[in-house]
Amino acid sequence: MATLVFCAPGYPGAAGDAQPFVDKFAAAAASAAGWPAGSLAAVYDPTEEGGLAKLGGADAVLAFVPYPFFIEHGAALHLTPIAQADVAGTGTQERWTLVGKAGSVAGPPSLAGYTLLSIAGYAPQFVRHSALEGWALPADVRIESTGQILSVLRRVASGEKVAALLDQTQAAAMPTLPFAAQLKAVTQSPQLPVAFIAVVGSRLPAARSKAFQAGLLKLGHGAGDADMLSSLHLQGFVLPKVP
Amino acid sequence: MKRALTCSALAFVLVACATRPPRTPPQPTGSIETLAAAIATDAQRSDHEPDPQAREQLAADALSNAEACLAQQPRAVPCLYGHALALGLQARVHPTHAIELLNAMLSELTSAEAGDADYDRAGPARVRALVLLRAPGWPLGPGDADSGLESARRAVMLQPDYPPNLLTLAEALAKTGDAAGAKETYTRARKATEASTPTADRDDWLREADEGLRRR
Numbered sequence: 001m002a003t004l005v006f007c008a009p010g011y012p013g014a015a016g017d018a019q020p021f022v023d024k025f026a027a028a029a030a031s032a033a034g035w036p037a038g039s040l041a042a043v044y045d046p047t048e049e050g051g052l053a054k055l056g057g058a059d060a061v062l063a064f065v066p067y068p069f070f071i072e073h074g075a076a077l078h079l080t081p082i083a084q085a086d087v088a089g090t091g092t093q094e095r096w097t098l099v100g101k102a103g104s105v106a107g108p109p110s111l112a113g114y115t116l117l118s119i120a121g122y123a124p125q126f127v128r129h130s131a132l133e134g135w136a137l138p139a140d141v142r143i144e145s146t147g148q149i150l151s152v153l154r155r156v157a158s159g160e161k162v163a164a165l166l167d168q169t170q171a172a173a174m175p176t177l178p179f180a181a182q183l184k185a186v187t188q189s190p191q192l193p194v195a196f197i198a199v200v201g202s203r204l205p206a207a208r209s210k211a212f213q214a215g216l217l218k219l220g221h222g223a224g225d226a227d228m229l230s231s232l233h234l235q236g237f238v239l240p241k242v243p
Numbered sequence: 244m245k246r247a248l249t250c251s252a253l254a255f256v257l258v259a260c261a262t263r264p265p266r267t268p269p270q271p272t273g274s275i276e277t278l279a280a281a282i283a284t285d286a287q288r289s290d291h292e293p294d295p296q297a298r299e300q301l302a303a304d305a306l307s308n309a310e311a312c313l314a315q316q317p318r319a320v321p322c323l324y325g326h327a328l329a330l331g332l333q334a335r336v337h338p339t340h341a342i343e344l345l346n347a348m349l350s351e352l353t354s355a356e357a358g359d360a361d362y363d364r365a366g367p368a369r370v371r372a373l374v375l376l377r378a379p380g381w382p383l384g385p386g387d388a389d390s391g392l393e394s395a396r397r398a399v400m401l402q403p404d405y406p407p408n409l410l411t412l413a414e415a416l417a418k419t420g421d422a423a424g425a426k427e428t429y430t431r432a433r434k435a436t437e438a439s440t441p442t443a444d445r446d447d448w449l450r451e452a453d454e455g456l457r458r459r
Contacts, residue, residue: 148418148419150381150386150389173382
């Protein structure tokens with residue numbers, strides 16, 4: 001059976017717990033596309049390695065991935081975006097913000113020897129060339145993934161040689177932290193997509209891909225869609241705009 | 244009591260909602276001890292239940308039992324603790340309400356710990372640690388590994404030989420970057436499990452300790 005692989009490294013959620021919700025999404029999307037009932041399965045994996053393994057399976061015809069994952073692995077996996085997610089509270093695009101200790105981080109050279117931590121740290125190509133395009137990180141900056149961004153910001157504030165790259169939701173909440181005065185937003189990315197649904201290689205015939213894309217664009221407009229989408233923190237989909 | 248019973252079911256990203264999920268069945272009867280035991284059983288069964296609809300039913304049963312318990316004795320630790328567990332099960336099956344439910348769960352655990360920190364072998368601190376370690380982190384939810392580590396240390400201080408407390412501390416150490424401490428604590432947890440009386444949970448504890456050691 002054709003499978004849609006959801007992969008969201010760094011985001012919360014266990015595969016088993018998420019399964020009922022991705023199942024509902026797959027059923028609704030297939031129905032909107034005019035595909036036969038039961039023709040699309042869905043599977044969720046919260047890890048980069050697990051997601052890559054699942055996308056390597058011959059049944060994996062579609063991928064739902066955050067933009068950093070797309071930048072890091074899209075070429076190797078031959079991912080072709082067909083829809084861009086409209087995420088509740090964020091939209092279809094977001095800016096990423098580099099945060100350092102106030103008074104310690106100015107231009108790129110001041111980060112020499114630092115560790116940069118981010119929920120997108122598993123995607124160093126994204127960090128260096130998309131989020132921080134035009135803000136050339138020193139070569140010795142270590143880029144690492146973390147799901148514990150609050151702990152990272154405490155380390156930044158305490159003066160460790162650590163910087164954080166925040167997504168839009170995290171950056172918007174930064175002023176609410178009790179130690180916000182010790183943090184400084186150093187630079188921001190341009191507007192970048194949040195997440196894509198993409199076809200994997202040539203595993204889906206063009207006509208089926210088109211039908212699925214049309215179905216995705218309809219989601220969010222039908223009765224009952226809102227509840228199904230909100231369980232995945234989604235509002236709908238738009239045509240993809242790859243920077 | 245099992246340690247995995249608090250973890251929320253959270254998909255791609257989470258949304259915080261302001262309304263409560265629908266309440267279901269009529270209130271059961273029984274002593275608070277009976278109701279607390281029924282909640283614990285629901286939680287344990289939920290951990291091993293693959294069917295989402297069955298998990299939803301278990302969550303509804305647990306909440307119903309917790310509300311019946313609180314109706315009898317609103318400040319009784321078994322009821323506060325049971326209510327916290329029931330809210331955790333609700334969070335697992337109602338992800339769009341998970342943040343509100345997890346925050347309420349933490350509040351109940353605070354009250355339970357203030358009433359009797361030793362209840363369920365330091366259960367309030369242990370479960371609190373698990374919520375803080377596994378819930379969505381700032382700014383989406385109450386997850387906070389540093390605070391989770393503090394709670395896990397508190398549970399181990401109160402009940403140092405209880406394997407779930409050690410497993411929780413090992414997980415907290417791993418999540419806060421202390422790989423050596425995590426390995427040592429998983430080893431302690433394994434030894435404590437081997438020395439413990441055989442129970443239904445013993446195999447799960449051993450498996451979890453072994454998995455933790457393999458990842459180190």
